[in-house]
Amino acid sequence: MAKRREFLTRVLRLGGAGLYSGYVAGCATRPPERAATPAVAPVAPASTAPGAQKPAPTLAEGMPNPPPDIFDASLIDGDFWQKPRTLNLYRLATREQISLLYWKDGAMVDGAYDKVCTILRDVQAGKTIRMDPKLIETLWACQAFCARYGIHHPLTVLSGYRTPATNRKLIEQGLPAARKSLHLDGQAADVRIVDLDPEVLGGLVKSFERGGVGFYFRPGGATGGWIHTDTGVNRVWRG
Numbered sequence: 001m002a003k004r005r006e007f008l009t010r011v012l013r014l015g016g017a018g019l020y021s022g023y024v025a026g027c028a029t030r031p032p033e034r035a036a037t038p039a040v041a042p043v044a045p046a047s048t049a050p051g052a053q054k055p056a057p058t059l060a061e062g063m064p065n066p067p068p069d070i071f072d073a074s075l076i077d078g079d080f081w082q083k084p085r086t087l088n089l090y091r092l093a094t095r096e097q098i099s100l101l102y103w104k105d106g107a108m109v110d111g112a113y114d115k116v117c118t119i120l121r122d123v124q125a126g127k128t129i130r131m132d133p134k135l136i137e138t139l140w141a142c143q144a145f146c147a148r149y150g151i152h153h154p155l156t157v158l159s160g161y162r163t164p165a166t167n168r169k170l171i172e173q174g175l176p177a178a179r180k181s182l183h184l185d186g187q188a189a190d191v192r193i194v195d196l197d198p199e200v201l202g203g204l205v206k207s208f209e210r211g212g213v214g215f216y217f218r219p220g221g222a223t224g225g226w227i228h229t230d231t232g233v234n235r236v237w238r239g
């Protein structure tokens with residue numbers, strides 16, 4: 001695990017590269033982002049017509065990659081998965097936020113699982129299903145790992161479970177949605193963390209090696225992209 005002084009040095013490098021624009025441990029953090037209008041899916045891709053704004057690149061040409069040992073889950077200590085787990089999620093579409101202890105002494109805390117499934121529901125259809133516990137584990141691990149480095153924003157959820165009707169509607173609108181999406185089975189979520197570049201968050205999710213990782217970027221810099229994480233086979237793609 002990187003030592004504290006090494007981390008502070010690397011945070012400066014991340015800030016200079018535009019990969020992390022938040023605060024280090026001990027300083028105040030910004031409030032959760034707010035949605036302008038309720039919606040399950042992220043914004044549509046920008047038009048490619050002449051004069052239209054082009055999507056922001058994942059990393060500017062010549063920009064250094066994030067230091068590999070900052071967001072690398074292989075560096076976690078042995079008891080990382082054994083400690084009590086508090087999950088902090090913010091649902092962009094509905095402005096709901098939960099912060100609850102959901103795992104303790106090797107088991108789910110009574111009632112916590114249902115609350116997590118509710119915030120990961122299909123908000124357009126108003127339907128909730130039992131989400132894959134492995135997905136919830138990955139979501140917790142992302143924020144818990146980031147918190148070790150002073151990044152305490154909740155994990156913003158853009159999309160969780162999708163009914164077939166909602167998924168089909170996204171496809172018809174030209175939004176990123178696979179016809180056999182794992183969102184349909186409660187095995188996927190689209191997420192981001194305020195001030196943290198999706199490239200860095202995606203690298204962290206990938207390092208867990210617990211399923212698929214999709215990198216999606218849109219105009220607006222770090223807050224305009226998101227990461228798809230699922231509990232399917234290990235694979236990586238860019239949308």
